[in-house]
Structure formats: C-alpha cells, structure tokens
Amino acid sequence: MPDIDMKDKKEEEKKxxxxxxxxxxxxxxxxxxPTPLAEIKTNVVHIERAVSTIEPRFTHRVxxxxxxxxxxxxxxxxxxxVEDVFPKDSQNKSSLLSWxxxxxxxxxxxxxxxxxxxxxxxxxxxxxxTPTAEPVPEVDVYFRLLIxxxxxxxxxxxxxxxxxxxxxxxxxxTVQKMHALNRRSMDPIAARFWFAVxxxxxxIGDLAEARPMFLSAQRTAALRHDDDTQASLxxxxxxxxxxxxxxxxxxxxxxxxxxxxxxxxxQLARYHYYLGRIKxxxxxxxxxxxxxxxxxxxxxxxxxxxxxYQAVHKLFVVVELLMxxxxxxxIFRHPxxxxxxxxxxxxxxxxxxxxxxxxxxxxxxHASLFQADKTHTLITRLRQNVIKTGIRRLSLSYSLxxxxxxxxxxxxxxxxxxxxxxxxxxxxxxxEGKLVHEKGWMECxxxxxxxxxxxxxxxxxxxxxxxxxxxxxxxxxxxxRYPLNAHRKELADxxxxxxxxxxxxxxxxxxxxxxxxxxx
Amino acid sequence: MANLKALYDDLQRSFNANxxxxxxxxxxxxxxxxxxxxxxIPQGDPSLDDLIIxxxxxxxxxxxxxxxRDVPSFDRYFSQLQTFYTDYSSLLPPxxxxxxxxxxxxxxxxxxxxxxxFHTTLESLPLPADAIAxxxxxxxxxxxxRWLMEGSYSKVWNAREEAPVEExxxxxxxxxxxxxxxxxxxxxAAYESLPLKDATTLLFFNNQSEMLTFAKQRGWQVDxxxxxxxxxxxxxxxxxxxxxxxxxxxLAYARELEQIV
Numbered sequence: 001m002p003d004i005d006m007k008d009k010k011e012e013e014k015k016x017x018x019x020x021x022x023x024x025x026x027x028x029x030x031x032x033x034p035t036p037l038a039e040i041k042t043n044v045v046h047i048e049r050a051v052s053t054i055e056p057r058f059t060h061r062v063x064x065x066x067x068x069x070x071x072x073x074x075x076x077x078x079x080x081x082v083e084d085v086f087p088k089d090s091q092n093k094s095s096l097l098s099w100x101x102x103x104x105x106x107x108x109x110x111x112x113x114x115x116x117x118x119x120x121x122x123x124x125x126x127x128x129x130t131p132t133a134e135p136v137p138e139v140d141v142y143f144r145l146l147i148x149x150x151x152x153x154x155x156x157x158x159x160x161x162x163x164x165x166x167x168x169x170x171x172x173x174t175v176q177k178m179h180a181l182n183r184r185s186m187d188p189i190a191a192r193f194w195f196a197v198x199x200x201x202x203x204i205g206d207l208a209e210a211r212p213m214f215l216s217a218q219r220t221a222a223l224r225h226d227d228d229t230q231a232s233l234x235x236x237x238x239x240x241x242x243x244x245x246x247x248x249x250x251x252x253x254x255x256x257x258x259x260x261x262x263x264x265x266x267q268l269a270r271y272h273y274y275l276g277r278i279k280x281x282x283x284x285x286x287x288x289x290x291x292x293x294x295x296x297x298x299x300x301x302x303x304x305x306x307x308x309y310q311a312v313h314k315l316f317v318v319v320e321l322l323m324x325x326x327x328x329x330x331i332f333r334h335p336x337x338x339x340x341x342x343x344x345x346x347x348x349x350x351x352x353x354x355x356x357x358x359x360x361x362x363x364x365x366h367a368s369l370f371q372a373d374k375t376h377t378l379i380t381r382l383r384q385n386v387i388k389t390g391i392r393r394l395s396l397s398y399s400l401x402x403x404x405x406x407x408x409x410x411x412x413x414x415x416x417x418x419x420x421x422x423x424x425x426x427x428x429x430x431x432e433g434k435l436v437h438e439k440g441w442m443e444c445x446x447x448x449x450x451x452x453x454x455x456x457x458x459x460x461x462x463x464x465x466x467x468x469x470x471x472x473x474x475x476x477x478x479x480x481r482y483p484l485n486a487h488r489k490e491l492a493d494x495x496x497x498x499x500x501x502x503x504x505x506x507x508x509x510x511x512x513x514x515x516x517x518x519x520x
Numbered sequence: 521m522a523n524l525k526a527l528y529d530d531l532q533r534s535f536n537a538n539x540x541x542x543x544x545x546x547x548x549x550x551x552x553x554x555x556x557x558x559x560x561i562p563q564g565d566p567s568l569d570d571l572i573i574x575x576x577x578x579x580x581x582x583x584x585x586x587x588x589r590d591v592p593s594f595d596r597y598f599s600q601l602q603t604f605y606t607d608y609s610s611l612l613p614p615x616x617x618x619x620x621x622x623x624x625x626x627x628x629x630x631x632x633x634x635x636x637x638f639h640t641t642l643e644s645l646p647l648p649a650d651a652i653a654x655x656x657x658x659x660x661x662x663x664x665x666r667w668l669m670e671g672s673y674s675k676v677w678n679a680r681e682e683a684p685v686e687e688x689x690x691x692x693x694x695x696x697x698x699x700x701x702x703x704x705x706x707x708x709a710a711y712e713s714l715p716l717k718d719a720t721t722l723l724f725f726n727n728q729s730e731m732l733t734f735a736k737q738r739g740w741q742v743d744x745x746x747x748x749x750x751x752x753x754x755x756x757x758x759x760x761x762x763x764x765x766x767x768x769x770x771l772a773y774a775r776e777l778e779q780i781v
Contacts, residue, residue: 419722473780
C-alpha cells in the first residue's frame, strides 16, 4: 500500500521549500530542534497570524512540520499545549482534553519542557503567558488533527480496536465541525485532516463507508473553490475506488472533476499515480506511462518515501514492458528498489529473451507478490509481448526457419498456432518477412529490409519532445514567485537607467567629437 | 405485491419451459412492478427476500435477452444487475447465475472489440487472480481474449464448442466473423500466394464455395487453374511528407521561441 509511506513526503516538502523561506523563520533554531511543546506553540502563533493577515503561507509552513512533529508528540505534550493555548474555562479545551487519556498525576518532565518552551515561545514576542481570549477555530482543528494522528499512532497500525473507534468518533465530530465553521482560512488544515480521516477508515477496514462523506465534502469543496481540500479529496476518492477495483467509477470521477492545478506536489504525485493505474487497466499504456513518469518526478526522493517510490516503479516497469520497451537496467540497481522489484526484474528478463517458459515460471513463482501489488492481470497481458519478442529474435537470427522449429523454440502448442502467430506478427509489423505455406517455413527479409530514415514518426517523436521542453519552460516561468512590490524598485532603477543613458548619450556625443578629433 | 408474486412465478415457469415470447411480456410487466415497489434500483431499506426476487427477475431478463438475440437489452439488464452484484454483495446470498452472466458480459465486450472495457470489467471482478482460472464462466472469455491477442486463432476456433453455458454460443458466430477477418488481414500481409485448399482450412471454411465468396469480398485474386489464392502485394507505401503538420509545428515553435527570447 503506497500511501502509508506517502505521509513522509510532507517532510520532504519542508526541506524543499526551506531555501525560499524568509528570514523570520530563523527563530526556529535548526541545530537543536525545539521541544514538541514549543513547536506546537509556535505553530499556533503562526496559524493565528495566518488567519489575521489572510495569508495561507503561514498555515502551509505549520503543516509542513506536521509529519516530523507527529512522531514526537505524546499525551503529555498535547495536554500541556492545550492547557497553555486555551483559556481556563474554554469549552473547546475540555472537549479536546476529553480525547486524550487521563492526566498523569505528576508531570516533572513537563515542567522542564515548559520552561524551555516558554523561552523559545516568547521569542516571537506575540505570545502572552496566560491566554485569556479563545484562540481561532483553526487552532482547535489543528489540535484535533494532532490528536487524531496521535491516537492512530497509539493504535499500532490498527491493532487496537478501541483506539480506532475513538479515532473514528473524533474524525466524524471534527468533520462536522469543519463543515459548520466554513472558514476559508481553515482549508489547508482541513485538507490535511481529510487524509487523517481516510487513514482512520482504512485502518478500520471500511473505506467504502467513508465514500459518501468524501463525495459530499468534495462537492462542497468544489463549490467553494477550496483547492487544497478538493485535491486531497479527489485523491481520497480515487484511492477508495481503486482499493475496491472500481475502475469504472474512478474513471468517471476523473472525467467529471478537474484536479486543481494549484495542488501541491504530494497530491499531484498521488493523483498521477492513480491516473496511471486507471489508464494502464484501460490498455492506454502511453498515457499511463506519461502519468507515471509525472508521478515519479513529483514524488519525494526515494529515501524519504520509499513505499510510494517502489509502488510507482513497479507499475512503471510493467507499463513500459506492455508498451514494448525494456525498462532501464539502472532502475533495478537502485538501492531502494532493488529488493522490492526483484520479481519484476525476472519478468523483464523473461520478456527480453522472449522465453515463454521462463515467463510462465516467473509468473507462477511470484504470483502472490504480483497479486498483492495488483499488477497480476497486467503482467498476464505481457504474454503476447513475450511471444512477439521471441519471434523478432528468431527473425533476426535466421533467414529461413521452419514453423516446426519456431514452435519448439517458443514453446508453442502446435505448428498451426505458430503459423497464425507469425502471420499476425508480420501484419503488426513486428517482423519483416513472409510465410511459405507449401514448404512450411518462414522467410525473413532481415534487418536490411526494415524502414530506416527520417519518416513522419521521427518528426512526431521530435515534436513531442520539443513540446515537452517548451511546456516545461512555460510552467517554470509561471511558477516563479516574485517578491511583492519589487517592480517599484525596478521602476526606480529604470528611471535611474534612463538618466544614466542620457548622460551616456551626452558623453558619447561629446566623446565622439573628441575621438574624431583624435583620429584626424 | 401479490400480483407481482404471481407474475414472478409465471415468469419462472415460462422461463424453464423456454417460452421466450411469454417471458418478454411478463418481463416488461414485472419491471413496471419492480419500479412501483422501488426495487428496480433499490431504494430505502427493502427486505432481503424482495431483493433476491428482484435480482432473479433481472437475471432471467438478461438471459432471456441473449436467447432472443437482443444485445442492447442484455446490456441494460446487466447494468441494472450491477447494483445487486456489487453494492449488495455482502448482504445477499450469492446467485448461481451471477458468474455466467458476468462471463457473458465479458464475451459480449470481446465480440464488440471493446478490449479496454473488457479489461476494466475483468479487473473489477470480485475474484482473486488465481480463482479466475478455476471459474469456467470467467476463464472462458479470458482465454479467448488471450488467444485472440497472441494470434492463436485455431484455439479460439476449437474453443467455440466448449462454451460453459448454452448462451455463450450465441456470440460464437459474431466472434468467428471477427477472427476470420483478422486471419484474412494477416494472410494478406504474410503470404504471397496460398493454395486454395489450405486457405480454406486456415479460414475455417467448410467448402471451397464459401471460400470463394469470401475471397471475392476481400478482393483476392483466385487462380483457378493452379487453384491458388494470390495476394496483391501492396507496393511500397509512398512516403508522404505531412506538410501541413510540419508547417504548423514549426510555426508553433517559432511563436514559443519568440516568447522566450
């Protein structure tokens, strides 16, 4: 299951964007990471700032730290953070605390944390020591997100049923709450929350039950132009359809929705992966290939999210084989992929040599692996490719071969079959040659007869590549971010430049005269 | 509801007696009845027994459509059955007609040459991959597809008598038409000439006169003196430069480059 490891990609995003973050961020010392409690508190400040300045950037920054933070929190930290952030008699506070376990009697550790936390939390200077006002609802939902992740973590990947039902309850309550609040500044957090909701249902093993909820939420998100949530929800829905092999529905969903272009890389990578899956099942291999390639490009580095990286590559290898290409050897030497792709590597070898018996052997040997990866039916489709490769190899090495020999070499059932199969291969342009029925052999015109040169197909391939490069350029131009008001400075520069130009012109005019004088 | 029950019993009787005409009239009455009872597309919380009866009626309808050779009607019945097969699969006891009908649907997609749909449907079957081989209703179309794709046409031809249910044979004829055309196009490319007798066996014709009419349809030359079929070799396809396409592409590049510089 690819998504489990996908969560880690958020970390990667954090690293990715670090360089372009502004100096303000340096209040978080990089060398020694702040305690979880302090981090949560800083995050709360950020969220509040995001809401008050209507600038979702701050919220995104908070969410980027989510997956790293998630691993470090525990009951005590969450409890402490809730106590510190919410005012004493807040209703939200008591409801949040009710989701956490009973308070431990004494928290000596907590005191340490607290002192260092207040030190770093007071650094921004915006944090009052004792809150009196209710924080914005986004903070509440943020805490719920943290708590939900925490409960899921406690449930040991779904082993603890009690925790799971608790998580489900919390998920449902929060979803209702988010819906009732209907705040745009909540969208990024909500998008993340949906992921946690899906994870909850998946661990319970009842993803189908959550589908109506996702669908209605997706509708609402589309109406509100809530891109973050929409992207997240479309992926949730696709995943749930594909988990139940409902390719028809998934395909319809894709054709009826537009995936928001502003979605982040993690969502895009997932979306392309699901698209690739659907397309591959529908025999549309070249599209599937493009989608999977996109997915690989958008995916986090192999070390960060190995599960996703492996899953995409597995499908990618199969699709490449189905297209008649042989995947790069280097893929199978990649440290992350080497072990996971071993079965696929053997399949590739069988296809490459065109040995039908080897192919069948490998297929039955790794059948359970392929079934778990849901690539089994795709791989069985490769049979014809194996035969085609085999015939091509024969046609290259023999100029004349009897059908009987073909039959023996390719392990076909009968000469009759061999004749039809070779006939089809000739028609499909796999080989150049002809059959002589009376003598029962195949004559191959060899490599010399194949078409060479710059046909229209070459122009097509070039056209596609150039088109891709141009698109990449245009996308990069669009993706550039300019500092606000920078054009003012440029205008001033331009004015200055004009000044200088005038001077220059003057000088040249004067200089020209001088020069001419000198020349004479 | 009582009326519906009587009709249903009637339908089962005439279906078992293979009275196609009566089945047709009963089915249309029953469908109206099902809609009135809110069972055609189950709504609310219908009882299990009602759902089973509704499913039974639709299944009979699907098989009836095949027997009366009405493929679009089969398509409709099948999509109505989908609800029962997927959404209620956990509630209803499995139907013994489910897999024959699913298999028929697969064969139908195959004969209509809707290979992509065939694979999508196959993928969404609630069966593990190794169970497909053990299920005769499903493995039949799956094997057909595999043989068609790799070109083992003789296997397809031999399998036509091995249909797991009577109804599969309905599709055999159109399937044979498809593969004959496939073989013919292969022969055109692969042979220069072929003895008439061998061509007849390769194309699975029973006698030469059938072969001759078919050859005429495809526009093959038949040399009766030596009794061979001669395939006109298409000359080297004259390579045409797709001018307009190239010009359009070059103009587009020029425009893009202009933007970049």
